[in-house]
Amino acid sequence: MKKPFKKLDDSQQYHILTTAMAEFSAHGYKNASTNRIVGAAGISKGLLYYYFENKETLYLSTAEFAYDHFTTHLLSRFTTEAEGFIERLARLSKLKHLYFTQHPEIARFVTHMYYAEGLLERYQSKMQTLREWSMKSMYENVDMTLFRTDIDREMAMKMIGWTFEGYIKEMEQYFEAEGIDFDQVDTYFEQFDGYLDTMRKLYYKEV
Amino acid sequence: MKKPFKKLDDSQQYHILTTAMAEFSAHGYKNASTNRIVGAAGISKGLLYYYFENKETLYLSTAEFAYDHFTTHLLSRFTTEAEGFIERLARLSKLKHLYFTQHPEIARFVTHMYYAEGLLERYQSKMQTLREWSMKSMYENVDMTLFRTDIDREMAMKMIGWTFEGYIKEMEQYFEAEGIDFDQVDTYFEQFDGYLDTMRKLYYKEV
DNA sequence: CTTTACTTTGACCACTCTGGTCAACTTAAT
DNA sequence: ATTAAGTTGACCAGAGTGGTCAAAGTAAAG
Numbered sequence: 001m002k003k004p005f006k007k008l009d010d011s012q013q014y015h016i017l018t019t020a021m022a023e024f025s026a027h028g029y030k031n032a033s034t035n036r037i038v039g040a041a042g043i044s045k046g047l048l049y050y051y052f053e054n055k056e057t058l059y060l061s062t063a064e065f066a067y068d069h070f071t072t073h074l075l076s077r078f079t080t081e082a083e084g085f086i087e088r089l090a091r092l093s094k095l096k097h098l099y100f101t102q103h104p105e106i107a108r109f110v111t112h113m114y115y116a117e118g119l120l121e122r123y124q125s126k127m128q129t130l131r132e133w134s135m136k137s138m139y140e141n142v143d144m145t146l147f148r149t150d151i152d153r154e155m156a157m158k159m160i161g162w163t164f165e166g167y168i169k170e171m172e173q174y175f176e177a178e179g180i181d182f183d184q185v186d187t188y189f190e191q192f193d194g195y196l197d198t199m200r201k202l203y204y205k206e207v
Numbered sequence: 208m209k210k211p212f213k214k215l216d217d218s219q220q221y222h223i224l225t226t227a228m229a230e231f232s233a234h235g236y237k238n239a240s241t242n243r244i245v246g247a248a249g250i251s252k253g254l255l256y257y258y259f260e261n262k263e264t265l266y267l268s269t270a271e272f273a274y275d276h277f278t279t280h281l282l283s284r285f286t287t288e289a290e291g292f293i294e295r296l297a298r299l300s301k302l303k304h305l306y307f308t309q310h311p312e313i314a315r316f317v318t319h320m321y322y323a324e325g326l327l328e329r330y331q332s333k334m335q336t337l338r339e340w341s342m343k344s345m346y347e348n349v350d351m352t353l354f355r356t357d358i359d360r361e362m363a364m365k366m367i368g369w370t371f372e373g374y375i376k377e378m379e380q381y382f383e384a385e386g387i388d389f390d391q392v393d394t395y396f397e398q399f400d401g402y403l404d405t406m407r408k409l410y411y412k413e414v
Numbered sequence: 415c416t417t418t419a420c421t422t423t424g425a426c427c428a429c430t431c432t433g434g435t436c437a438a439c440t441t442a443a444t
Numbered sequence: 445a446t447t448a449a450g451t452t453g454a455c456c457a458g459a460g461t462g463g464t465c466a467a468a469g470t471a472a473a474g
Contacts, residue, residue, distance in 0.1 A: 004450075031238070034433060044452045046436080055433060155405050158377075159370050166369025198362050202409045211421075241462060251423045256463065 001061045005051035013065075016041050016051070020062050021109035028112075029059055029119055056119065063120055066109045074099050075133055080140045086160055086199050088142050090192075093164045100172075146204045156203050167195060208268045212258035220272075223248050223258070227269050228316035235319075236266055236326055263326065270327055273316045281306050282340055287347045293367055293406050295349050297399075300371045307379075353411045363410050374402060 005013065019041040023032045034055055038048050052058040078095060100107045113120055114127060147153055171188060226248040230239045241262055245255050259265040285302060307314045320327055321334060354360055378395060
């Protein structure tokens with residue numbers, strides 16, 4: 001990353017970097033095309049190389065930006081208040097979902113980083129931190145005594161997690177296919193709360 | 208597909224077609240490389256074009272073979288006997304899992320076909336049949352009265368499905384990372400049955 | 415042996431796309 | 445008018461593409 005790029009508007013930096021992220025997550029580092037990036041970003045080839053020394057630097061700058069953005073916008077915004085496991089995961093899921101709709105390219109690129117191998121080795125310790133954070137944020141200060149005692153807790157937690165994953169995935173597929181209709185975003189949250197109630201009935205002790 | 212290819216051993220046909228499938232599912236039709244295919248299959252470039260008129264025909268032959276193989280090996284092998292929803296889905300999952308371990312390239316290519324758009328339009332009616340079959344095989348002759356009455360059935364079925372998906376996905380990731388150890392395949396099935404018991408406890412009426 | 419028909423090879427072709435450069439041009443500030 | 449920063453797109457060498465084809469190999473028949 002050269003100095004001229006740092007002098008740009010934040011919004012223009014964001015624009016270029018997220019465009020690059022979309023390309024990188026879609027095709028991986030090697031098969032990503034700088035030509036497509038400049039095309040999609042609406043800048044000339046020369047300008048891209050006026051901003052970045054080469055493809056590799058662009059990729060690494062992109063990774064750094066994504067990591068920082070993700071951590072400051074998502075991790076810092078999350079508190080571990082006392083609550084049940086289902087409520088905890090619900091809050092986490094909503095946060096993730098919100099971040100995904102507001103910054104889809106970054107979110108997708110972060111998951112790409114999560115699994116990518118190759119250039120991102122310098123980030124693997126950071127990724128490890130991420131993994132540990134997601135562990136901690138799932139369990140810390142969670143009241144496990146709410147679970148009914150006749151079923152295995154490990155299993156229960158796994159199944160609850162899979163339920164959230166499945167529901168979110170289904171919603172994403174639905175919105176991707178049909179387009180987001182804001183009337184239906186309401187029913188989306190109603191349904192979500194419905195699942196929450198059901199899960200409490202299934203996994204928690206009777207009151 | 209030309210006549211010389213049809214004269215080959217079944218095993219050699221299978222070998223070439225599955226190699227092509229791996230390439231196609233990994234990179235999609237357009238970015239798949241015939242050079243990589245011949246390299247991985249261990250045949251010369253000329254021979255591939257002695258067997259197939261061009262890349263497109265290779266792709267379509269591949270699709271036809273995959274579809275036929277999948278339907279005859281999986282669909283035909285499945286019966287809709289009377290049972291509960293959990294047991295039905297467990298059988299379906301085990302079948303899928305078995306097919307996936309025995310014919311991974313075909314399985315992956317079929318999922319590729321499921322979502323691919325472009326050349327496979329002639330197959331979309333067949334894909335629709337597949338979709339209908341998977342609906343039918345999930346519900347036909349299933350005893351729904353086993354469910355407890357205080358939770359929504361639709362939700363219950365969804366959540367059960369997500370649990371199976373999640374468990375299978377986790378197992379695949381584990382086996383991919385650690386390699387398949389046959390001692391652990393046993394514990395795999397024990398665990399699976401454990402989840403079945405738990406699910407019955409969660410979703411079925413008490414006996 | 416020779417001939418004939420079927421297989422198989424890999425060098426080769428024209429073409430597209432790649433990451434990256436750079437002289438020329440525009441814009442803004444002095 | 446001068447200088448410096450910003451921006452363009454034609455251009456390059458190289459890699460990889462789908463596809464061809466003369467040549468070589470193989471096996472059976474006469």
